[in-house]
Amino acid sequence: MRMTKLTHACIRLEKPGGPAGGNRVLVIDPGTFSEVEEALDGAQAFLVTHEHPDHLDLDRTGAALAADTSLEAWAPAAVAVQLKEAAPSAADRIHVAEPETEFDAAGFHVKTFGSQHALIHASVPVVANIGYLVDGEVFHPGDSFTVPHGVSVNTLLVPIHAPWSKVGEVLDFMIAVGAPRAYPIHNALLNERGTGIAEGHAKRIGAKYGTEYVHLEPGESVDL
Template identity: 40%
Template sequence: MKLTHFGHACLLVETGARLLIDPGTMSDLDGVRDLDAVLVTHQHPDHLDISRLAALMSANEKASLVVDADTAATVEGLPAHVVVEPGDRLRFGERESEATVDVLGGLHAAVYGDVPGCLNVGYLVDEGAFFHPGDSFLVPPSDVDVLAVPVDGPWLKLAEAVDYVRAVDPRVAVPMHEGETTDPAKYCGMLTAFAPQTKRLVRGTSTDVRP
């Protein structure tokens, strides 16, 4: 499996199929091609850049657009999309290199006080090869090999990210959701100090994360 971090929460997962997760406003989307699916965890702009979505889908005509129920209203008028809920299983790619995606989750992590919440789904690829939780600390019901872990945001503190890695106990933890930090390397370094399986991806560079 190969991963490419395009900034913040946006990751390209290649397991035969090419799956792009959370193309948001802080992500580099120019030139991303040959996608089988674009998966959106929730409606917030840092995870879904509506202004660039139409162009992204136009450049990837065979790709399916997958969104949660809260996000569906924001993509009306764009290419046909699939609305998912926890418990759904999707398949993408050619039969000989097919990827399965299980939809997990429920709600976005509480931001602060009475700030309204929204739905948030996580995507478990190939029965645990990779998990993207969106803006949540959801622990999947089965083992995870590579976990994308948020490291910054108004709804979390770094100690919670450490606790999350320890709860899931993946072979590799990939930091993400760092787009608003002034020093992402520092955050990743602090996570590594407490979760040594942390592996920071070089933005825009494909990395093989197989055992």
């Protein structure tokens, strides 16, 4: 499986076996900070962890769903409603991702974990958030520190910086999941200095607990 990191929280996963001899392509969190058209080019499906715009660009994903009659989407219930309103013609291709369930999307096996966004502040409503484990390999937690239970995660996508977190919580999340390798997501708000500090901690502390943390630039790919 090839994983390409796009800006912020968007990830593109590819593997052989797609239509007409091409690849199967699954995208997670095509948001407003990300290269949505590039991410969804040739994709058969995308997953949305939660409703915040930096994880879902309703206008561009709605346009993609309307234009490509084979494209499917999975999202929490309230987000699925928004997507159906944005692309009424694609309503039958927009599915609700329930917590603690399993399904297949674009030829990938998906298992869901968690149900809530991390707390930002007591005055900010908590929204639904689903974490996705894809093909038993890659875990995208969305905006949460949900630790998948009953499975071993090989590749962890780490929300390295967010208004709702601090570095210590990021490190505790990495330690708790215990994946052999980890890559950053949710980093569009970090400048070069902030990236160096946050990722320096992740590399140093991760290594002590058996996790190799590796920086990826937007557009960079790795084979898993």
